[in-house]
Amino acid sequence: MPPRFTDMDTKKIASAFDFGSPILSVDECLLGHINNTFFVHCQNGSYVVQKINTVAFKKPHEVMSNIVRVTDHVREKLRMAGRDAKNGTLEFIKSGDRYFHVDDEGNHWRVCRFVDGSCFDSCDDPLLFYHAGKAFGEFTSQLSDFDATSLFEPIPDFHDTVKRYEALERAIQKDACQRAAECEAEIAFIRERKDACSFIVKGLENGTLPLRVTHSDTKLNNVILNKETGEGLCVIDLDTVMPGSLLCDFGDAVRYGASAAAEDEEDLSKVFIRTDMFEAYTKGFLAGLNGNITRAEAEALTEGARILTLELAIRFLTDYLEGDVYFRTKGGKHNLIRARNQIKLVEDIEKQYETLQAIVKKYL
Ligand code: GN1
Numbered sequence: 001m002p003p004r005f006t007d008m009d010t011k012k013i014a015s016a017f018d019f020g021s022p023i024l025s026v027d028e029c030l031l032g033h034i035n036n037t038f039f040v041h042c043q044n045g046s047y048v049v050q051k052i053n054t055v056a057f058k059k060p061h062e063v064m065s066n067i068v069r070v071t072d073h074v075r076e077k078l079r080m081a082g083r084d085a086k087n088g089t090l091e092f093i094k095s096g097d098r099y100f101h102v103d104d105e106g107n108h109w110r111v112c113r114f115v116d117g118s119c120f121d122s123c124d125d126p127l128l129f130y131h132a133g134k135a136f137g138e139f140t141s142q143l144s145d146f147d148a149t150s151l152f153e154p155i156p157d158f159h160d161t162v163k164r165y166e167a168l169e170r171a172i173q174k175d176a177c178q179r180a181a182e183c184e185a186e187i188a189f190i191r192e193r194k195d196a197c198s199f200i201v202k203g204l205e206n207g208t209l210p211l212r213v214t215h216s217d218t219k220l221n222n223v224i225l226n227k228e229t230g231e232g233l234c235v236i237d238l239d240t241v242m243p244g245s246l247l248c249d250f251g252d253a254v255r256y257g258a259s260a261a262a263e264d265e266e267d268l269s270k271v272f273i274r275t276d277m278f279e280a281y282t283k284g285f286l287a288g289l290n291g292n293i294t295r296a297e298a299e300a301l302t303e304g305a306r307i308l309t310l311e312l313a314i315r316f317l318t319d320y321l322e323g324d325v326y327f328r329t330k331g332g333k334h335n336l337i338r339a340r341n342q343i344k345l346v347e348d349i350e351k352q353y354e355t356l357q358a359i360v361k362k363y364l
């Protein structure tokens with residue numbers, strides 16, 4: 001169980017941030033595997049309060065610097081386009097002269113205004129998934145004139161699949177929890193795909209793939225949709241905004257939202273890519289990008305989906321071997337179940353590769 005928001009926390013937060021009116025109540029948000037998130041309801045409106053996970057994000061000031069710069073840029077773009085700049089991007093509140101507060105126990109807290117809309121952990125409606133894709137595409141497009149190299153890398157080598165692979169090999173060698181024997185089949189599956197791990201990394205290095213500002217965690221539940229129309233309203237969870245490849249943003253979204261099952265579904269017969277959902281996201285993402293995509297990127301979208309799914313399999317398996325130290329789990333074999341699930345999805349993407357490529361081609 002994640003820690004609850006205590007009365008003490010309420011007092012700390014109320015004295016550190018100016019909410020403009022007293023706190024009436026607090027609810028906990030259970031989505032997300034990294035930070036602890038709470039909804040704080042005040043007389044004048046609601047706020048999202050987060051305790052930043054400083055094990056994952058070792059330099060919170062760099063995370064907040066990225067977020068504030070990027071949201072300012074997006075806000076300006078929305079204003080210029082005559083769109084809803086108030087709800088269209090996150091707005092953080094300062095504590096003194098900083099965008100976070102460190103309490104006496106060393107916890108890092110931050111607060112942003114709550115954006116009212118729908119947030120889904122899963123969906124079966126291609127139109128909603130189209131809108132999610134469009135929102136993430138627009139986000140990339142709005143930042144296409146932002147100097148990606150000026151951003152911090154909040155988690156170094158976050159989507160460096162080669163380094164993720166090497167970390168897995170180290171975890172296998174160390175076998176800190178004597179779990180490697182149980183994972184032989186999964187390890188073999190990943191080892192057979194070692195070469196695929198370098199596709200995006202090399203593309204960025206040799207310039208065949210452009211370096212862009214990426215969101216880097218494009219799960220369906222990281223976008224708020226308009227409650228009435230289903231249209232994209234606000235891209236959230238901006239901790240991992242950093243320089244990278246658009247293929248990671250596309251691939252991560254598809255592996256999560258186009259899968260027929262949740263990321264931790266144990267019954268692998270339920271885990272496969274729904275082609276109608278893949279098509280909806282592709283169409284939306286490309287519409288949102290509005291031409292801000294190169295031929296090389298577009299042709300590699302399916303490969304991006306395969307690699308990101310493989311990367312998550314690698315990360316979940318590494319965490320299982322290391323004793324579940326990174327992702328929040330329900331205990332037991334949760335991370336191994338997630339890794340098996342992602343491996344099944346890689347297999348299915350490989351099986352349906354030609355079909356998925358034909359879908360992408362329809363929209364180019
Ligand atoms: C984490 O926090 P959340 O649930 O949005 C993780 C992502 C993974 C995802 C898997 C900072 O995202 O990279 O894809 O879990 N975020 C971080 O569900 O590691």
Ligand code: MG
Pocket residue numbers: 031032033219221222237
């Ligand atoms: Mg999230």
